[in-house]
Amino acid sequence: MQRDGNGNAATEPSLKVAALVSVGRHPVTGRARRAEYDARAVEIGLSLAKGGDLSLVHAGASSPETEAALRGYLGMGPGAVDVLQQPEGSDVVPALESWLRAAGPRVVLCGARGETGEGSGLVPFILAERLGWSLVSGLAEIESVDRDTMTVLQALPRGQRRRLKVRLPAVVTVDAAAQPARQSAFGPAQRGELHRVASEVVPDAAAREWTVAPARKRPKRLKIVKAASARDRFKAAAAKAEGSGGQVLTGVSAQQGAEAILKLLREEGVLR
């Protein structure tokens, strides 16, 4: 158990934790800021690495604006952020991968969704795959960390939680289920250091094909309620939406799983 490890800090080396942080974008004004979910990842990192072995890394292009946004994470307490210099249009995964290999953290935390760039994409998944580390998405809380495993609570829809035992090292993504990030303070934000680190640059071939547009709120599926009385309407409104018609597939092959997913997407009209 690491979290109450003040006493045995001498015998047990403190847990190495890394957090991937990106430059966020305010939903209303579009101003650069610390990204909401990444900040929550840092928050978990801070409580996990009470001993102080939390390192932050960012891969991307440097500008005064992005640096001010990254200082938002420093204002939470960590002393430095490693900034892997990646010009616009490069694939950040190789740079992050080699940084992670060199740093060798036991736990890598990041936001489930960034607010700009590719932080919102498959980065954590690809990283975990390339490194051969475990991956948990939608982390709510890390309960305990042992030598080779940790126990975490994963958030499921509608407030449900699932307790998982995860082999280390692991990449975990954090979203709205995790506790909110602490306030960012001006003093530590100014004093913290942004270490510019030169890193390999691989152009992102796939991204060149993409068009990028600001995300919009997805339309909500209307619930059609046929109710005769006010009481029924109230019950329908208050009831949690039963996921009807869904199925849990266990022990099926990848092929069968993929087919089931495709079938559902066609039924829902997502794929035509």
Place this chain on the structure above:
Amino acid sequence: MLDVVLPILIFASLALALLGAIRRIRLWRQGRPSPVSVLGGLAAMPRRYLVDLHDVVARDKVFANTHVATGGGFVAAAVLLILVHGFQFESRLLSWALLAATAVMFAGALRVAARRKNPPARLSRGPWMRLPKSLFAFASGVFLVTLPTAGVLPASFGGWALAAVLTLIVAWGISEMFLGMTWGGPMKHAFAGALHLAFHRRPERFGGGRSTGLKPIDLKDATAPLGVGKPADFTWNQLLGFDACVQCGRCEAMCPAFAAGQPLNPKKLIQDMVVGLAGGTDAAYAGSPYPGKPIGEHGGDAHSPIVLREGRALVDADTLWSCTTCRACVEECPMMIEHVDAIVDMRRFLTMEHGNTPNKGREVLENLATTDNPGGFDPASRMNWAADLDLPLMAKRGTADVLLWMGDGAFDMRNQRTLRALVKVLRAAQVDFAVLGNEELDSGDVARRLGDEATFQTLAVRNAATLAKYRFREIVTCDPHSFHVLKNEYPAFGASYAVTHHSTFISKLMEKGRLALGEWTGGRVTYHDPCYLGRYNGEYEAPRNALKGIGIKVVEMERSGFRSRCCGGGGGAPITDIPGKRRIPDMRMEEINSTKADIVAVGCPQCTAMLEGVVGPRPEVLDIAELVAAQLVAAPAPARGADKRVQVERAVEVVA
């Protein structure tokens, strides 16, 4: 025998007092540097004491006379004592003068004793309870030993036994009065107070002036501490100021947070700072505690943290966050101590170093940084309230007589009614005005008072740059907080403008006959002075004149004018929301209710919101602009040459 013992006693105690003074001065010098004019300050000190300080003391007539008698008698007696008994000048005249001085002092001491018989809760007890006795000892002891020198009694009167007794009495008096002054004791206030007046950090306050704007931090200086984290982070003259406190509790009696049972007592806070500068615990404090916090559990020293993230140190964070920055304490303090400066200094550290602003503080500060308004609204929607008003924009006009500063009330549906009323009044008077529109940002008031000096300065610099683009004669606003910040705190950022509160502007329009107004037929009206208009800026008359202009006779509350009680909305207090036993606006509404008013006139969006938040039945809360707008007679100004006036003023504007 007395002529041997007394000089020894006097000079020995003076020497010891001098040692104590050196020690005390070194304690103050633990603070950070603060430039003062030493000679100028010392030269100005007697006047500051006799005029400015006594103006405040004299609000309590009886005690003012008491203090003049006791203090004046003592100073005269001390000087004469040194001459007559220390240097043994043989002068009947001096001896008689000394007798007179001690007699006056004795009379004063009688009154001090009377006040101490059943002291009001605001007064500290402890060592202060022995003060009248010590005063008696000094006055009567010195009186008696002077009788022989004055020739009233023979020199050998009473023999050695009486001389010994008298010596003891005089020694008691002298040790309280001379040693206590510098080694700590009730009389410390005289020594520290005199120097505090001389080296006050806001010398502008003396001679009838006003200085209420917070002092900026130089954020570019990486060595400057971000606020105050330990007592030694205060400037030395702030520490000196704390030491001057007489524990009279006038601040405590005025503090709305204390009255509401929130964990704040300005007197205790100042005493805690004294504990901090000298080192120790608050166990010896003998006044009212912070509501809900027992005495004796807090302590610290000059170089230890004042507030701990977890656990207790000198002060708890919720004490600092309870303050509404209403300045009632500062206004009332006879020693001119600056509580609000100290509180904001410590808040700055909590926000900018700890990142620990309670409750909604984090959210509000983040909103201010990312959307330029505390509510997190889209800054492009700032003008939505006036979509149908076709307000002239500075960006299009470039110049106008009056720049109407809207404030963040532009986002608040209640305040939008006030703004619309104000626009109606301005239009009726044919005032040439324009607004910044979406270019306007939050003034930074709340950020600054929540301790976020960085966000405040960013907003101030950006607003100053916007203002510099345009030409106007004055800024008019219906928000006293914007008013105060623009007027008193922006000049440090290169933006010095004439700023007027809308009540002042409206009352001037009335004087000039620019408004055609009907007669008031509504009910009884009382007026609630906003802290940031009244105590911060001394504007008590204009709002009342504006109300008089529409025929309203204001029924005054018991606490009004400079003694008005805060609505609870200032200083970010509704954001940090520290629980107490009652709510401050409820207490204020009780005072409003006791005037039996049907309407309470206000002049501030915060006051409006706080007072309207009180559950009914209660009087209606209406802004002065709304009351005036409702009295406008349909036709625009019936213009005895009103047109000409407008033109004359335009001409002035072109020249300017």
